Amino acid sequence: MNDTALKSRFKVDGMDCAACAARIEGAVKRLDGVEDVSISVMTGAMTVHHGVATDLAALERTVSRLGYGISADGHAGHEDGKGHDCGCAHGESGHGDHDHEHHDHDHHDHDHASHEDGAEGGHAGHVHAAVEGEWWKSAAGLQAIGVGLGIVVAYALGWLVPEAERWLFLVVMLVGLAPIALRAFRLVQVGEPFSIESLMTIAAVGAVFLDAGEEAAAVVFFFLVGELLEGLAARRARSSIQALASLVPETAQLLSGGAAREVPASSLAVGDEVLVRPGDRVPCDGVVIAGTSSIDESTVTGESVPVTRGEGASVYAGTINGDGVLTVRVTAPATDNTIARIVRLVTEAQETRAPVERFINRFAKYYTPAVVAVAAAVALLPPLFDGNWGGWIYKGLAILLIGCPCALVISTPAAVAAALATGARTGLLVKGGAVLERLRDVTAVAFDKTGTLTVGAPQVTDVEAFGADRAAVLRLSAALEATSSHPLAKAVLAAAGDAPLPPVANGRAVPGEGVAGRVEERDLFFGSAEAIGGRAPLPADVQVTVERLGTEGKTVCLLLADGTILGIVALRDAPRPDAVAAVGELRRRGVTTVMLTGDNPRAAAAVGRELGIDDVRAGLMPGDKQTAVRLLQERGLVVAKVGDGINDAPALATADVGIAMGGGTDVALEAADAALLYGRVGDVAAMIDLSRRAMANIRQNISIALGLKAVFLVTTVLGITGLWPAILADTGATVLVTANALRLLRR
The missing domain is CATH 3.40.1110.10 (Calcium-transporting ATPase, cytoplasmic domain N)
Known part of the structure; x- marks a missing residue:
């Protein structure tokens, strides 16, 4: 990436699947000066790496024309070429010193009217909208209900006035198809001709010319229902992170001059002292300076049994105070407390793609044009021999709908997003899909001793x-x-x-x-x-x-x-209390355990014997730990390094997967690929299990997506199924894939 590149973040509203993200990404990448685009469907975040002269106002207008809402979420400074991220949303990260002023245009002050108008107009025809509130009150819900009722009315009136039936279904189809066709036209304008909207429009219009208006209306209706279900599924996945963010109370009891007064929790600063009454949620990360109470940390750590916290103990934002009154000194601002860090890390992680996802996206770029070519061949070549133009064109239109890659494209990001959200709820922070995928293959875990195993x-x-x-x-x-x-x-x-x-x-x-x-x-x-x-x-x-x-x-x-x-x-x-069980769990999974420590050999060997770790290497300097990791890798092992200190940073960066203990230094957390936020050694096995479940889920999703398409492709060519089963094959596969991915949220 260009060392002089800037990074800007945006909030994009209305995405509900990976196909939405793909079309936005494709359109934005075509703009001058844009080097890279990362989009998280589940959090609605878009990060754009671009040059200084890039017109961000034009970027927003481009996204708005596609029918999505967009707003600036902040700017970042120059990329240093080493992956350093200065791109946290301003007002959230607190890193104001990284702000960068764009001299070619003032992004914050440019006229937003144009893109707001475009967004409004776009949403009127935007069936891909993550459903919020009651589904029947949403634009997608009303549109689906309207077309469904229109079909019922057309059937009823057609029975009474048969000669009007064809025109009634045509009107219903056009009403439902108009916004879809409008979006297809906009996508073609920004260089995205092979979208589901384009395929839908061609198939529906073609059906009308084949005197299949009834089926054309049904196809549009099923398409709208499928989009509505996708929106509902996206809302459920997104709500898992939003629910986490809502754990922090809006207000806090700030102690000042010996008295408590209510203030916004977001205004708390490091060093402030707050009063936490029985039954209140803790409003900040902090240290107890007075009082003793049981704390219910289940909503944050997943621990079902309340723990006793007294003077000197740390407490987390979002946990619930039990029966005692606590005075807590704030140790982290609201923008950097435990919950905020989880949400931020998960948001950033969802913008990075797993290798399998990158492969699927590359595959889809060739797959969709190939399907269009096959559909055209089915529609045009056989009639040259048997003269049945209507029948073969009808089959070609059905193949167009079957070939939509939505289910295939979403098969990986939906599972990855659900897995990342599930991990975040229990303190397993994984920095992206690539790390999640790599964790599945771990065959050796190298532990630091002090502060990690002990x-x-x-x-x-x-x-x-x-x-x-x-x-x-x-x-x-x-x-x-x-x-x-x-x-x-x-x-x-x-x-x-x-x-x-x-x-x-x-x-x-x-x-x-x-x-x-x-x-x-x-x-x-x-x-x-x-x-x-x-x-x-x-x-x-x-x-x-x-x-x-x-x-x-x-x-x-x-x-x-x-x-x-x-x-x-x-x-x-x-x-640590769970260290013996944790090492045993890894051994049962076939994972080799190693201890790498700078402590004296006698102390290290004693801990190793107690925990059941046979390979103990002691008296190591930071460079020695790094060398030890490389030697393990040379033996063909996929190594995860777990540590908490500055001296672990080189080894963490060298390992296939670096895992930092949550109570460790900032240097270790930055160098690592993942973090155990609550310092539980047993979470290493849990993180590997999460990865294996996610990868298995992805394999299932790909099988569902391609399997259904293959079945309906054959039945369509044989004349067994037609247009409306074809659209069910597409939207049904997408809904099945999304629902299967959401099973990971239950873990």
Whole structure:
């Protein structure tokens, strides 16, 4: 892509299938200066990569003439040629510093009247409209109902006045066909002659000339019903993301001067403090600074059991507070909270195509003209031998309708969009159809250890006492660590719980060794075994215990009182609660698991044994992790790398699929192809399962689309079926394919 290209985003209303997106894309790509176009049917978003001199007003007019509503969603700065996306919608991303002013025209200030008028006129004839509200009140619904009633009236009046029947059906057909023909004409104007509207118009008009006005009216009616059903299906798919966005409440209780006042949730800034009452939805991503309550996170994380959140715990926007009052400090603006990030990432992901989708679209470009050629051959060649012009032209018109590629074209994006939306609802963020497709083939998963397989913070695992009770060892150790902010100190204090701690006199840190002080009339030192060894000899039983705990990969600290060892406290970064089950799930799917960590070999091996990971590689620098991924790939494995830190970024970028833990660094999230938003190791297997289900769904969709067409093609040539079964073959296949894809939303 040109390094000087710009990226503009638009909201396009009225799309309900991939054919809509294809015709818009084809028309926009023909405009001067347009380099690439990405469209998401399910979110109604269009991203255009273009030159500085591109006339965006003309672009909007082009889309409007096709019968779709369009409005600017924001501009982005120069593309850097490395895939960096500055194109978030302004007002949503908050990245105002990326705004780019177009000097050749002012897009925000240009006269919108022309394209608004065009859109209005276009929608009057736009049968491809995603149905909103009650279907019978929509333009598509009213149009289908009107034509259906017209056919009933024509039959009734035709029975009473037989000589008028032909003209009555002709009027009904023309009323229903007029807006379709208008759109066909507009599509031809922008270089899209092989559209379903064009094929419909030719078939309906041809039927009239063959004195099949009744069938022509029925064909138009079935076409309109099919379009209406497609619109309803599109609304259902789109609503899955819209429902997610609506989880965030519109208002929040902002604390100011000790009092709470209601403000729009969208106005909250980082650092603000909000009051969350029992039963309220949390209005922001934040940290609890006061109060304890159970939080129902099922709407966001999928967890069915409420979790307890107290001081210092993170909470997500859109979750439901239980029975306590919480004070929450905002940690992310409304435009970048958990829900907003999910919606934005899914929107962007739906604009990227899977390889199978790109293949289908290329195939469709040749398929449709080929079908037209076959239809023409069927209509014109056989009559040269048998003279039955009417019969063969009729069959040719039916083949035109059978050949429409709508069902085939939508077979992949419908399934991909449904899968991405399903994943997003449970915190599985996949950045596009290509990544979703690649996940199916993963045969090895390389995990980071700290913060990925483990919780990322040490915890006390063992307390051994020598000459004192265990509670005393923990209490005295915690007293010495009370003033330290070291992670080990926090772990010891957490293990001590609410037990009262004795005061410490002359407390001090000994750099690189431990902490010391006088407690309860005794001189205490709490530190590593090496540091203790320089202060007092280690008895044999203590030495054995230290070596055993060290072999288990634990950090060992000893408590020394007046030169005598009182006890041992062992700590370790414990595995995540679901890590053992997660590794087991991957093994059952035939996926190899590997650990790549910079931690010491003994600690890594201990965690590997506990989790059932045989291939453990420790002491690795970031470049070593990247090399390890490449070596796995050289063995013929398709590698997914899972990590959360900056040091994982090179390996994440090198792997076939990079998966970032949601609690990780921004660098890891940017480098990765997918993210586990809620940090569940088990979601790796869930993500692979989602991919496999989606790819299976796509295969089913392609089989349905091509299978139905093949059956009706044969029956049409044999004279068994005619025009109206042909249109049912097209719209019916499209509806079946869409409905099959929507099954993924139930998962």
